[in-house]
Amino acid sequence: xxxxxxxxxxxxxxxxxxxxxxxxxxxxxxxxxxxxxxxxxxxxxxxxxxxxxxxxxxxxxxxxxxxxxxxxxxxxxxxxxxxxxxxxxxxxxxxxxxxxxxxxxxxxxxxxxxxxxxxxxxxxxxxxxxxxxxxxxxxxxxxxxxxxxxxxxxxxxxxxxxxxxxxxxxxxxxxxxxxxxxxxxxxxxxxxxxxxxxxxxxxxxxxxxxxx
Amino acid sequence: xxxxxxxxxxxxxxxxxxxxxxxxxxxxxxxxxxxxxxxxxxxxxxxxxxxxxxxxxxxxxxxxxxxxxxxxxxxxxxxxxxxxxxxxxxxxxxxxxxxxxxxxxxxxxxxxxxxxxxxxxxxxxxxxxxxxxxxxxxxxxxxxxxxxxxxxxxxxxxxxxxxxxxxxxxxxxxxxxxxxxxxxxxxxxxxxxxxxxxxxxxxxxxxxxxxxxxxxxxxxxxxxxxxxxxxxxxxxxxxxxxxxxxxxxxxxxxxxxxxxxxxxxxxxxxxxxxxxxxxxxxxxxxxxxxxxxxxxxxxxxxxxxxxxxxxxxxxxxxxxxxxxxxxxxxxxxxxxxxxxxxxxxxxxxxxxxxxxxxxxxxxxxxxxxxxxxxxxxxxxxxxxxxxxxxxxxxxxxxxxxxxxxxxxxxxxxxxxxxxxxxxxxxxxxxxxxxxxxxxxxxxxxxxxxxxxxxxxxxxxxxxxxxxxxxxxxxxxxxxxxxxxxxxxxxxxxxxxxxxxxxxxxxxxxxxxxxxxxxxxxxxxxxxxxxxxxxxxxxxxxxxxxxxxxxxxxxxxxxxxxxxxxxxxxxxxxxxxxxxxxx
Numbered sequence: 001x002x003x004x005x006x007x008x009x010x011x012x013x014x015x016x017x018x019x020x021x022x023x024x025x026x027x028x029x030x031x032x033x034x035x036x037x038x039x040x041x042x043x044x045x046x047x048x049x050x051x052x053x054x055x056x057x058x059x060x061x062x063x064x065x066x067x068x069x070x071x072x073x074x075x076x077x078x079x080x081x082x083x084x085x086x087x088x089x090x091x092x093x094x095x096x097x098x099x100x101x102x103x104x105x106x107x108x109x110x111x112x113x114x115x116x117x118x119x120x121x122x123x124x125x126x127x128x129x130x131x132x133x134x135x136x137x138x139x140x141x142x143x144x145x146x147x148x149x150x151x152x153x154x155x156x157x158x159x160x161x162x163x164x165x166x167x168x169x170x171x172x173x174x175x176x177x178x179x180x181x182x183x184x185x186x187x188x189x190x191x192x193x194x195x196x197x198x199x200x201x202x203x204x205x206x207x208x209x210x211x212x
Numbered sequence: 213x214x215x216x217x218x219x220x221x222x223x224x225x226x227x228x229x230x231x232x233x234x235x236x237x238x239x240x241x242x243x244x245x246x247x248x249x250x251x252x253x254x255x256x257x258x259x260x261x262x263x264x265x266x267x268x269x270x271x272x273x274x275x276x277x278x279x280x281x282x283x284x285x286x287x288x289x290x291x292x293x294x295x296x297x298x299x300x301x302x303x304x305x306x307x308x309x310x311x312x313x314x315x316x317x318x319x320x321x322x323x324x325x326x327x328x329x330x331x332x333x334x335x336x337x338x339x340x341x342x343x344x345x346x347x348x349x350x351x352x353x354x355x356x357x358x359x360x361x362x363x364x365x366x367x368x369x370x371x372x373x374x375x376x377x378x379x380x381x382x383x384x385x386x387x388x389x390x391x392x393x394x395x396x397x398x399x400x401x402x403x404x405x406x407x408x409x410x411x412x413x414x415x416x417x418x419x420x421x422x423x424x425x426x427x428x429x430x431x432x433x434x435x436x437x438x439x440x441x442x443x444x445x446x447x448x449x450x451x452x453x454x455x456x457x458x459x460x461x462x463x464x465x466x467x468x469x470x471x472x473x474x475x476x477x478x479x480x481x482x483x484x485x486x487x488x489x490x491x492x493x494x495x496x497x498x499x500x501x502x503x504x505x506x507x508x509x510x511x512x513x514x515x516x517x518x519x520x521x522x523x524x525x526x527x528x529x530x531x532x533x534x535x536x537x538x539x540x541x542x543x544x545x546x547x548x549x550x551x552x553x554x555x556x557x558x559x560x561x562x563x564x565x566x567x568x569x570x571x572x573x574x575x576x577x578x579x580x581x582x583x584x585x586x587x588x589x590x591x592x593x594x595x596x597x598x599x600x601x602x603x604x605x606x607x608x609x610x611x612x613x614x615x616x617x618x619x620x621x622x623x624x625x626x627x628x629x630x631x632x633x634x635x636x637x638x639x640x641x642x643x644x645x646x647x648x649x650x651x652x653x654x655x656x657x658x659x660x661x662x663x664x665x666x667x668x669x670x671x672x673x674x675x676x677x678x679x680x681x682x683x684x685x686x687x688x689x690x691x692x693x694x695x696x697x698x699x700x701x702x703x704x705x706x707x708x709x710x711x712x713x714x715x716x717x718x719x720x721x722x723x724x725x726x727x728x729x730x731x732x733x734x735x736x737x738x739x740x741x742x743x744x745x746x747x748x749x750x751x752x753x754x755x756x757x758x759x760x761x762x763x764x765x766x767x768x769x770x771x772x773x774x775x776x777x778x779x780x781x782x783x784x785x786x787x788x789x790x791x792x793x794x
Contacts (some may be wrong), residue, residue, distance in 0.1 A: 028415065029415050031363075033351055033352070033363075034365075036352060036355055036362075037355050038356060040356050044356065059766065077542075078539070081538060081539035081543075082539055084539075085537070085538075085539050087359065087360045087413065087415065087416045088415050088416075089415060090414070090415045102671055141505055158467060163577075185414075188414045188415065189414045
């Protein structure tokens with residue numbers, strides 16, 4: 001019969017066109033188990049989470065997740081809807097890098113001897129915007145806040161000098177075109193959903209979609 | 213003095229009427245179930261749920277508990293109950309294996325949007341995470357297959373959580389909810405406030421306020437259409453919008469085809485009902501999907517079994533999609549107009565704005581294709597001339613005897629497709645089948661539940677010889693509680709659907725589909741259930757009549773042709789327009 005391999009046309013290029021970094025922002029109740037509920041939406045589709053941060057939001061009692069993935073627009077849109085569908089999730093936004101302000105924090109532990117002998121601390125501090133968090137006889141810890149390329153650059157610079165430990169935090173991001181969640185929350189708490197609540201990107205069809 | 217006395221009296225009267233309750237977490241749980249209108253529970257006791265069962269002992273006059281023979285049977289029964297009645301199905305199970313045995317049913321209910329509230333017992337809170345006896349991480353195991361779940365460790369949470377569970381299970385797009393209650397919370401003695409039903413959760417929007425501009429856009433598109441085609445799913449039934457749907461199609465005169473989950477939302481005999489969509493659906497609806505200029509999808513989700521190859525599916529059509537779940541719109545098929553909302557509300561608005569029409573030429577095309585299908589597939593299936601009996605002729609006889617008023621519950625496989633294709637339905641909620649998950653073993657327990665959900669209806673469970681052997685233990689439930697289910701086993705001595713695929717796509721390499729069966733008649737009789745077997749056509753009609761007219765439960769085994777195939781068929785990976793008649 002058919003020689004058509006179904007797997008083959010499942011992975012045609014359309015799904016993978018235009019993969020880029022998206023930052024998904026989730027406003028949710030602070031509840032045990034919700035992180036798992038959100039995480040499995042990605043793992044179910046075999047999508048790797050590049051970075052995940054959970055933190056309080058501008059509103060007391062409401063949590064904010066920042067999730068970074070590499071995917072195409074269509075996939076991210078579907079993921080966002082699946083996340084928003086979870087009972088304890090209030091709202092989901094997704095943005096490309098030009099729509100957000102973001103930072104990551106990295107810490108570097110190096111041998112003080114090495115660093116004192118071979119490079120000038122001052123140059124590091126200036127060139128990479130690093131700050132010295134701890135300086136001890138045996139080791140020194142630097143911190144850098146910035147984009148991935150910036151924190152990576154210092155890893156490269158320190159590699160020749162015995163980088164003892166390195167760690168980088170998840171991304172935290174602020175949406176440029178956002179008025180915050182205070183007004184939205186009033187809508188959510190209202191008994192009868194207002195027009196604002198009905199706002200939904202597939203209905204709007206506009207570019208205003210994920211930019212509150 | 214007098215006024216003070218009055219005030220005291222008033223306060224006392226108030227205290228009496230306010231329904232505070234002193235008791236255990238178990239009792240307050242059962243009180244909550246009664247408040248929510250529950251009458252029937254399917255369950256199985258065990259160590260970690262014993263306090264709830266102990267409390268249940270005193271509630272026998274208000275809550276009927278059906279002791280199933282396996283927790284999977286319990287949850288499928290609750291699904292059958294929910295599907296037949298439109299109410300929430302209730303399941304009790306203990307921790308560990310009791311809870312894990314629910315997983316198949318939860319997945320089935322999740323994908324088929326069936327409202328359930330499952331209560332599982334859990335080990336004492338102080339033992340959580342210690343690998344205690346019968347401890348399992350039920351919440352995490354069931355997270356992907358529940359609409360919502362919650363672990364209760366303190367009895368004071370029970371009322372609020374139960375109220376939320378019912379609200380979530382039945383509102384919006386319905387689904388299964390699981391509450392895991394630790395044993396200490398079941399035993400905990402407290403003074404509880406009055407039970408308050410839930411009707412709002414701030415982070416959850418079951419349905420939106422309808423935006424009229426999208427209704428207008430949809431109406432405009434529909435009014436401009438020359439060859440419009442309606443595809444409807446279970447959303448019409450779940451939304452209890454059968455009348456609104458009927459009014460919409462009758463005004464517009466648009467032919468309407470169903471997914472198997474949507475079947476019975478309108479009567480089979482309705483002139484605009486053009487039949488079944490998908491892999492084993494009718495010829496016209498599949499072929500004409502790729503000719504329609506406007507497709508109106510209502511409460512359906514474009515499952516791959518409906519669409520076939522997606523990149524060759526309805527590419528010429530402009531699509532209007534009505535759904536209560538915004539995540540379904542644009543998921544598989546792009547909609548030009550997405551109407552997000554409850555179809556009970558959106559359909560009447562749409563009906564107001566659409567023009568009356570007849571679409572006679574377009575309807576005639578469906579009739580032409582239907583005639584081809586009748587000649588080449590349906591007549592040979594319903595009126596076979598060979599010696600072997602066909603599944604289709606069994607269904608034709610059932611139609612003739614029951615006149616379309618029976619509730620038909622099916623298992624999964626060839627018999628399921630034949631039943632969906634050929635069974636006649638006059639009433640909604642009459643076709644109960646495992647659609648999305650395709651769970652073999654669903655049929656028998658679901659039929660038991662359906663009988664409790666629709667006690668006045670004849671309930672016929674149509675099951676294959678393979679599927680029956682997955683959950684035959686529920687014959688014990690029928691024996692003990694007397695659900696008058698008619699069990700019809702269509703025995704072809706094969707796992708027929710897999711065999712059909714092996715014949716068509718794997719060069720007839722019949723790999724492990726040759727299944728043998730016990731003596732089903734003797735098996736039923738060992739459970740004190742009347743039974744008989746038919747292996748020739750001459751006895752078929754009489755045997756079916758005996759089964760259907762029998763007062764209690766009855767099992768009838770019908771030997772059908774061994775290597776019959778279900779046609780038409782859209783082979784996997786092919787377009788709906790490449791549907792094969794043989």
